[in-house]
Amino acid sequence: MMRRLVAVLLLVLAASPAFAVNPDEVLDDPALEARARALSAELRCMVCQNQSIDDSNAELARDLRLLVRERLKNGDSDEAVIDYVVSRYGEFVLLKPRLRGETLLLWGAPAILFLAGTVAMVLFVRRRAGAATGTPLSDAEKAELERLMGE
Numbered sequence: 574m575m576r577r578l579v580a581v582l583l584l585v586l587a588a589s590p591a592f593a594v595n596p597d598e599v600l601d602d603p604a605l606e607a608r609a610r611a612l613s614a615e616l617r618c619m620v621c622q623n624q625s626i627d628d629s630n631a632e633l634a635r636d637l638r639l640l641v642r643e644r645l646k647n648g649d650s651d652e653a654v655i656d657y658v659v660s661r662y663g664e665f666v667l668l669k670p671r672l673r674g675e676t677l678l679l680w681g682a683p684a685i686l687f688l689a690g691t692v693a694m695v696l697f698v699r700r701r702a703g704a705a706t707g708t709p710l711s712d713a714e715k716a717e718l719e720r721l722m723g724e
Contacts, residue, residue, distance in 0.1 A: 579693060594610070594613070594627060598635070598638055598639060598642065598662060600642055600645070600646070603643050605642070605646065608645055608651060609638070609641050609642045609645055611650055611651075612623060612641050612645075612654055613626050613627035613638055613641055614628075614650065614668075615667060615668055615669065616637060616641070616655075616658060616666055616667065616668065617665065617667065617668045618631055618633065618634040618637075619633055619634075619662060619665075619666065620632075620633050620634065621634070621672065622682045625668055626638050626641075628688075637658065640658070641654055641658070644657060655667070664676065665667050
């Protein structure tokens with residue numbers, strides 16, 4: 574029983590995204606490695622698209638991690654590294670796009686959609702509140718209703 578538990582635990586840990594960065598990629602300088610990990614967490618894997626390159630096991634993610642580390646070893650600032658990667662792959666490579674003219678719609682879309690949905694719901698409710706429901710009574714039904722009301 575204990576062997577199975579250990580095997581399952583090892584399998585879960587091996588599949589964990591924390592092991593995406595291979596030991597041969599890790600920089601000797603802990604400060605540079607911390608910067609590289611922080612930058613890697615901000616960059617999107619172009620293969621997986623919903624993971625950072627820090628979490629992805631894709632070859633392209635590995636290449637980007639190595640590129641980030643190489644740029645840092647060459648003395649680039651964090652902003653220079655990000656700018657370099659964006660110049661090669663476009664704004665899509667950023668998990669959190671910058672607020673710029675091209676991305677205003679991206680940032681404003683949730684608010685615009687929420688407001689449009691609210692306006693549509695208010696208009697729908699107002700129209701439904703004033704609308705009559707059912708069908709009008711026939712002459713025979715009206716006569717029967719008057720007879721019942723008179724009694």
